[in-house]
Amino acid sequence: MSIRIHDLQPAPGAKKAKTRVGRGEGSKGKTAGRGTKGTKARKTVPAAFEGGQMPLQLRVPKLKGFKPHNKLVYQVVNLDRLVELFPDGGQVGPEQLIEVGVLNKKELIKVLGSGELEGVKFDLKAHAFSASATTKVAAAGGSTTVVDKKTGEALAE
Structure with a gap:
């Protein structure tokens, strides 16, 4: 079955x-x-x-x-860009970069070491510098000055 x-x-x-x-x-x-x-x-x-x-x-x-509310945001400027804007070198600080139109009034600047100076001597003033930028500027015979973030006065070289 x-x-x-x-x-x-x-x-x-x-x-x-x-x-x-x-x-x-x-x-x-x-x-x-x-x-x-x-x-x-x-x-x-x-x-x-x-x-x-x-x-x-x-x-x-x-x-x-x-997102920290007090984070510092820098406008980055490389050395090769500075050579383009100021081929003769000289004193370059926040005021000169505002005149050229690289940054606005209240922005902080940090200079980075990308590019070569090729014999151009700069006396730079900025809010921060990278280590490579400081050594390249010093090797070319220039100087770097750190500027206070609030007052704009020189702090150290």
Whole structure:
């Protein structure tokens, strides 16, 4: 005798009738399996709900990273750009770079050592210098002066 499709049935105890909750005292009436009192007994609560505390997804910053409010942002000027703008060398400071249009009034300058000076002597004033820029300017016979970020007065050579 062979098994036919109408003979197939699930194993005993495999299928269980769905419990009808909250349909009177004959079934799971009254609290319907939710226990007594509290928000979860009265309505469905989202899994991320933290009881009125500021939720995690709102506590965490929206964008990645940290931006310090007092970060110093420098306008970068390379030595080869200075040679283009001032081929004869001489004294170059924030005032001269503002006149040429390299930077705006309130911006800070940092001189970087990209490029060669090729015999051009500079007496530079800036808010910051890279180590390579300082050595290249000194090798060409020039000088570097660090200027105060707030007052604009010379600090050190």
